[in-house]
Amino acid sequence: MLKRFLPLVLLFPACLMLTGCTEVIDLNENETRLIAEYAGEMLLKYNPNYNDKLSEGDKVELEMEEEALENEMNEPQTSEVTSEEVQETTEATTEADTQEDNFVDNNIDGIDDATDSQSQDEEVSSISDIAQILGIEGVSITYKDYVVTDHYPATDEEGQFLSLDAAEGYQLLVLRFNVSNGTQENVNVSLLDKDADYRIVCNGKNAAKPMLTILLNDLGTMKTTLSNGETQEGVLVFQISEDMKSKLQSMDLKVKYNNQENVITIL
The missing domain is CATH 2.60.40 (Immunoglobulin-like)
Structure with a gap:
């Protein structure tokens, strides 16, 4: 697939050199390489048959980080709710035990x-x-x-x-x-x-x-x-x-x- 677009990549700098009516821009080897890389990247980006594995990996990693952050934010809240529920249950049990103890101690009916x-x-x-x-x-x-x-x-x-x-x-x-x-x-x-x-x-x-x-x-x-x-x-x-x-x-x-x-x- 890359070979099909390679002539276009090589042709793009030449076109830049030939454009203009009065002035010809000379590009050094480094500038020519950068332009070629940019052009290749743009072609691959808009090619539906190209699968950017690196981008997908970055997305997966980002999603994993977001999920871990979300779980980290939810864990204290869940822990707090659980603690409150345990405290309420403990208080209710203590109150019930106290009432039961009072009933046992008070032997008079209707006391x-x-x-x-x-x-x-x-x-x-x-x-x-x-x-x-x-x-x-x-x-x-x-x-x-x-x-x-x-x-x-x-x-x-x-x-x-x-x-x-x-x-x-x-x-x-x-x-x-x-x-x-x-x-x-x-x-x-x-x-x-x-x-x-x-x-x-x-x-x-x-x-x-x-x-x-x-x-x-x-x-x-x-x-x-x-x-x-x-x-x-x-x-x-x-x-x-x-x-x-x-x-x-x-x-x-x-x-x-x-x-x-x-x-x-x-x-």
């Missing part, structure tokens, strides 16, 4: 952390008479004792026997109170409309609210009439795990009413 933050306008006192806390005149509601049992018996107004059973794996913690009339007249007692909040705190850290029951003497819903000097029994029922009974070291009953909290020592 909350006893160290819940209180609003700044709440006052804490140690009045032991619930009737005084609720503003009920002529009546006293004071703590008597507690029992831990599988079921708690009670009797309704018609003398029918009622029983409250603990769930499987749990026992009932029943706090019993004396509801007494200290006047010489009959006194109507209605605790349902008082909207008091009760919470038992065991061992200084585990807290639970009382169960919702159908017991007529439940302090959360109790409604009765006390004759002069009469004393009836009122209760608050909580549910604890079976092994919690042997772990009870201290118990406090928190009674919250009108943004004021009172602590009654049970154990």
Whole structure:
């Protein structure tokens, strides 16, 4: 192929020497060689049958360099995303483990952390008479004792026997109170409309609210009439795990009413 274009290459300098009307340009050997090389390069460049292997090699090398640069730029980003994902997964796992540990430690059903933050306008006192806390005149509601049992018996107004059973794996913690009339007249007692909040705190850290029951003497819903000097029994029922009974070291009953909290020592 190169032989076909060689005459043209040799003819090109001759044409340059013959052109012009008044002046002939003399070219030395080096200039003639440069012109011949340039002409040959231009002919090969525009020849569709010529395959420039060197140019292709340069292109491949350039593409490889660009690809390597692109991978190098992407690697830190991928590493960063992976690190963030691992950190999020670790934090989620740690949080789940912490919640599981708290659930194991807190053996009371429906428990909350006893160290819940209180609003700044709440006052804490140690009045032991619930009737005084609720503003009920002529009546006293004071703590008597507690029992831990599988079921708690009670009797309704018609003398029918009622029983409250603990769930499987749990026992009932029943706090019993004396509801007494200290006047010489009959006194109507209605605790349902008082909207008091009760919470038992065991061992200084585990807290639970009382169960919702159908017991007529439940302090959360109790409604009765006390004759002069009469004393009836009122209760608050909580549910604890079976092994919690042997772990009870201290118990406090928190009674919250009108943004004021009172602590009654049970154990």
